[in-house]
Each structure stands twice: as structure tokens, then as C-alpha cells.
Amino acid sequence: MLAVNGPTSQMEMAQVLRVAPSLVVALADHLESLGATERLRDPEDRRRQNLSPTSHGGALLRKSLDAAQAIDAETTADLSAAERADLHRILGTLADRHGLPSRWSRFPSR
Incomplete structure (x- = not known):
């Protein structure tokens, strides 16, 4: 989703994936620990966290798509x-x- 849409709020991601926001937080924590994403404050709403893909995340996505x-x-x-x-x-x-x-x-x- 991040590769296609770019930076996306955690709440929007939860809605699109149809999962609880807490699950997106756990997923974001994991992806961040891998260096695949980073959290950025939304400049329009400082309460909101946007997830943004990193170049390493793009490489992991390509590797995953190749495997799939x-x-x-x-x-x-x-x-x-x-x-x-x-x-x-x-x-x-x-x-x-x-x-x-x-x-x-x-x-x-x-």
C-alpha cells in the first residue's frame, strides 16, 4: 500500500486493510525495526502518524514480490x-x- 500510495496514515491503513488500528501499530513497529518504513508526523495534523516507505523497504518489497x-x-x-x-x-x-x-x-x- 505504501509503495503504491506513498505516505499513508496508520488509521487510513487500518481502514483499507480492514483491521484494528492496534494491528497496524504492531505491523508498523515491525516494519520500522526492519528499516522498511519510517513514521513521520503529518504536517497538516500533528496528532497523525504517516507511514512512509524507505529505500530499504522498496528493496524488501521487490524481494518479496520476486519470491511470490x-x-x-x-x-x-x-x-x-x-x-x-x-x-x-x-x-x-x-x-x-x-x-x-x-x-x-x-x-x-x-
């Missing part, structure tokens, strides 16, 4: 091209209906 694509390729290796396309289309439809990312293209290119 490798797993996808391995998992669907026995499917024909048409079956793979059908599977991706169906999963994309389900993701869209639930407000989830449905395409690799929504993430930064490798």
Missing part, C-alpha cells in the same frame, strides 16, 4: 496457459470483490 512470483510459477507449472489465465482472472475477480490488490502491476516493477 516464483511460488506462483511453481504452483501453476502443471497448468496450461489457458488454465493459468483462467485462474488469475478468477482470483482477480475475488480480490476485486474484497478490495484486495488483484494484479502484480499495482506494485512497483522489479
